[in-house]
Amino acid sequence: MSQEIREPKQERSIEKKNKIVKAGYELFSEVGYYNTNTAQIAKRAGVSTGIVYGYFKDKRDILLDVLAIYVERAFSPVLEMIDALKMPIDLHELMIGVLDAAISIHEQNAKIHEALHAMSHSDPDVNARFIELEDDITLKIADRLKSIGVQVDCLNERIHFAMDIVQSFSHEFIFDHHTYIDYVRMREIVQNTLISLFI
Numbered sequence: 001m002s003q004e005i006r007e008p009k010q011e012r013s014i015e016k017k018n019k020i021v022k023a024g025y026e027l028f029s030e031v032g033y034y035n036t037n038t039a040q041i042a043k044r045a046g047v048s049t050g051i052v053y054g055y056f057k058d059k060r061d062i063l064l065d066v067l068a069i070y071v072e073r074a075f076s077p078v079l080e081m082i083d084a085l086k087m088p089i090d091l092h093e094l095m096i097g098v099l100d101a102a103i104s105i106h107e108q109n110a111k112i113h114e115a116l117h118a119m120s121h122s123d124p125d126v127n128a129r130f131i132e133l134e135d136d137i138t139l140k141i142a143d144r145l146k147s148i149g150v151q152v153d154c155l156n157e158r159i160h161f162a163m164d165i166v167q168s169f170s171h172e173f174i175f176d177h178h179t180y181i182d183y184v185r186m187r188e189i190v191q192n193t194l195i196s197l198f199i
Contacts, residue, residue: 017055019045024062025069025112033063033115063119064129070112071133077101079137082144089150091195098166098194099187106170138163150198158197165190
């Protein structure tokens, strides 16, 4: 007999489901995905384990909703910067702000970030959700830049490539720590590369 998953419609039920997702986010961030179980999530959310299974098939199902929160938190500082832009754009200041925000969010969410990215390579649903959310953010940034008069060829491609560069540098800066790399100089190279994409 397959488990019936409810989609909450009443405000109280929606609030319970949101508490479960929030608890999952907090625990995955604090102790990691693999060190968290549904009983811990239920306890943190203040609900029974049965209620958790009423809304989610399993811990992985919770992770898919957590992923949306993570991506929103990861990109919201950048989206706020983009929303506040006016012409003429100071690309140097913008790229400093983007890199500062990206490094900060990676520091604050290191455990959940590592778990999500590891799973994106092995779990098609996690990977598909990442791609869907990245696409949404790329298009939001492109729409905003167009609306203030930014005119460069292949804008979507440039934005997506810039996002990849920022993500890669943030990983390098927070997680990798190669002794032969001067991270101050590397950051300057990254900033200049990002600026060159939008000139």
